[in-house]
Amino acid sequence: MNYKSLLAFANAIVLSLTATYGQITETPKVEEQSAEYVKIKRVELTDQYTIVYMQFVEKQSSALKEMQPFLRRMPDQQFQMPSTSTISLDPETRLYKPGEVNVKFKLIKAKDIPTEMRKKVNPGEVVDFVAYFERLTPGIEIFDFYEGRATKGQQTWNFYGIHIKNPLKKTGKTTAKVVPKVEKPVQPLVEEKKEEEIEAKPTVPEEELVMIKGTVYDSKTKNPVPAQISYLEKGDSLQYKSSSGNYRIGINPKEKYDFKVFAKGYYGSNFSLNAADSAAKGSFVKDFYLIPLTVGETISLPNIYFETSKYTLLTESYAELNRLADMMRENPKIKIRVEGHTDNVGDFDKNLELSTNRALSVKTYLINKGIDEQRIEAKGFGATKPLAKNGSENEKRKNRRVEFVITQI
Incomplete structure (x- = not known):
C-alpha cells in the first residue's frame, strides 16, 4: 500500500469514528450572551454527553492593574490580593432547543466549578471549567445555554444561539460506503433506544419556561441599539444586557413581569407581561423602538x-x-x-x-x-x-x- 492510499485509509477511519462517537466544535458561534466575561471555548458531543468547555475571566480594576508592579515587590504577608467575586454553576442549568422550551437537556455534572456552593475568584484570575449535559438529539445544531435565574444580585450566564456540529446520524449503509474495507461494529439496537429515550425525556419538563424575545431599535433610524432590560423575579432584580439589541429571556409562565428597557442616549420604555393571560404559547415576540435624546x-x-x-x-x-x-x-x-x-x-x-x-x-x-x-x-x-x-x-x-x-x- 503506497503512502497516499494509507493516508486516505487513515482519514476514512477517523471520519467513521467521528461519526460514531460525536462531534467537536471549537469556539462555536454564539449569537447572544448575558455576560461578556464568560465564554464557551468548545462543545464536544459524545455518545453519552454534551460537554461544554467554558472559561471565566475575573475582571481586574484599573487601579489594581496600576498597583501590580508595586505589589509584586511586597512580601506576601504584607498584602493579599482581595477576592472580588465568587462563582458557581447552577445545578438547574439546562440546554434548550431554541423556540421549543419543552425540549431541554439537564446538567449531569460539572468539573472545576462547584454547583452547590460558591468558589472565590481573585481579580484577573482565569477559571477553565467543564459542564456535562444530557446528549443533544442529533440534528440540533443550534441550542441555548440557560443557567437560570439570578438570586441575591448574582448574574446568570446565559448563551443564546450556540452553533455546533451535530448532524443527523448516518445509517450503517452510508458508513459502509465510506469505508467498505473497514470492519466496524454496528451500534446495538439497545443503544438506539437509549438515544430515543433521551430525546423524549425533555418533552415532559419539570418546570416549563416561556421565552420572550425581540430587538431594541432606534425609533428614527430603525437600527438595533445596545440595550439593557431589567425586571423583578421573586424579589430579585435581574438584568439582561445586549450589545446587538437582540434579547431572549426565559420567564416563569405563572408570574407577571414588568420589564424596563434602557439604552444610553435614548428614552427608555416599560412593558408588562402576564404569560398566563396570553393566548401565545412557548414564546413571545416584543420589539422596542426607543426615542433618541436630542x-x-x-x-x-x-x-x-x-x-x-x-x-x-x-x-x-x-x-x-x-x-x-x-x-x-x-x-x-x-x-x-x-x-x-x-x-x-x-x-x-x-x-x-x-x-x-x-x-x-x-x-x-x-x-x-x-x-x-x-x-x-x-x-x-x-x-x-x-x-x-x-x-x-x-x-x-x-x-x-x-x-x-x-x-x-
Missing part, C-alpha cells in the same frame, strides 16, 4: 393619569414618572419642558389653567424624586395644540396628554 425632541408620556377635571396625579402614573426621573438622573445635563394639553371641551381659560397645573404636578413629582427644579420647566397649552380634530371621544382622548420637550443636553 434637543427639540418631543416625547409623549402616555401613562400619566389625573383625577377627572383635576390636576391630582393618580398612582397609576408613578411608573411612567419614575422612568422619566431615572432618565434625568442618568443624563444629569438634560433639561426639559413639561407640557400639559387638554381637549376643547369647556372654558378655554379653565382648560389652560388645568393643563398648566397638571404640568406643574409632574414637575413637583420629579423634584420630590431628587431632580433639580432648575432643570424642569412646566407649561400648559390648554386646547391650542391638538393632535386630532376633537371630533370624536377617541380624538379628544389623544389631545388630553402630557409631553416633555428636551431643551438642553
Whole structure:
C-alpha cells in the first residue's frame, strides 16, 4: 500500500469514528450572551454527553492593574490580593432547543466549578471549567445555554444561539460506503433506544419556561441599539444586557413581569407581561423602538393619569414618572419642558389653567424624586395644540396628554 492510499485509509477511519462517537466544535458561534466575561471555548458531543468547555475571566480594576508592579515587590504577608467575586454553576442549568422550551437537556455534572456552593475568584484570575449535559438529539445544531435565574444580585450566564456540529446520524449503509474495507461494529439496537429515550425525556419538563424575545431599535433610524432590560423575579432584580439589541429571556409562565428597557442616549420604555393571560404559547415576540435624546425632541408620556377635571396625579402614573426621573438622573445635563394639553371641551381659560397645573404636578413629582427644579420647566397649552380634530371621544382622548420637550443636553 503506497503512502497516499494509507493516508486516505487513515482519514476514512477517523471520519467513521467521528461519526460514531460525536462531534467537536471549537469556539462555536454564539449569537447572544448575558455576560461578556464568560465564554464557551468548545462543545464536544459524545455518545453519552454534551460537554461544554467554558472559561471565566475575573475582571481586574484599573487601579489594581496600576498597583501590580508595586505589589509584586511586597512580601506576601504584607498584602493579599482581595477576592472580588465568587462563582458557581447552577445545578438547574439546562440546554434548550431554541423556540421549543419543552425540549431541554439537564446538567449531569460539572468539573472545576462547584454547583452547590460558591468558589472565590481573585481579580484577573482565569477559571477553565467543564459542564456535562444530557446528549443533544442529533440534528440540533443550534441550542441555548440557560443557567437560570439570578438570586441575591448574582448574574446568570446565559448563551443564546450556540452553533455546533451535530448532524443527523448516518445509517450503517452510508458508513459502509465510506469505508467498505473497514470492519466496524454496528451500534446495538439497545443503544438506539437509549438515544430515543433521551430525546423524549425533555418533552415532559419539570418546570416549563416561556421565552420572550425581540430587538431594541432606534425609533428614527430603525437600527438595533445596545440595550439593557431589567425586571423583578421573586424579589430579585435581574438584568439582561445586549450589545446587538437582540434579547431572549426565559420567564416563569405563572408570574407577571414588568420589564424596563434602557439604552444610553435614548428614552427608555416599560412593558408588562402576564404569560398566563396570553393566548401565545412557548414564546413571545416584543420589539422596542426607543426615542433618541436630542434637543427639540418631543416625547409623549402616555401613562400619566389625573383625577377627572383635576390636576391630582393618580398612582397609576408613578411608573411612567419614575422612568422619566431615572432618565434625568442618568443624563444629569438634560433639561426639559413639561407640557400639559387638554381637549376643547369647556372654558378655554379653565382648560389652560388645568393643563398648566397638571404640568406643574409632574414637575413637583420629579423634584420630590431628587431632580433639580432648575432643570424642569412646566407649561400648559390648554386646547391650542391638538393632535386630532376633537371630533370624536377617541380624538379628544389623544389631545388630553402630557409631553416633555428636551431643551438642553
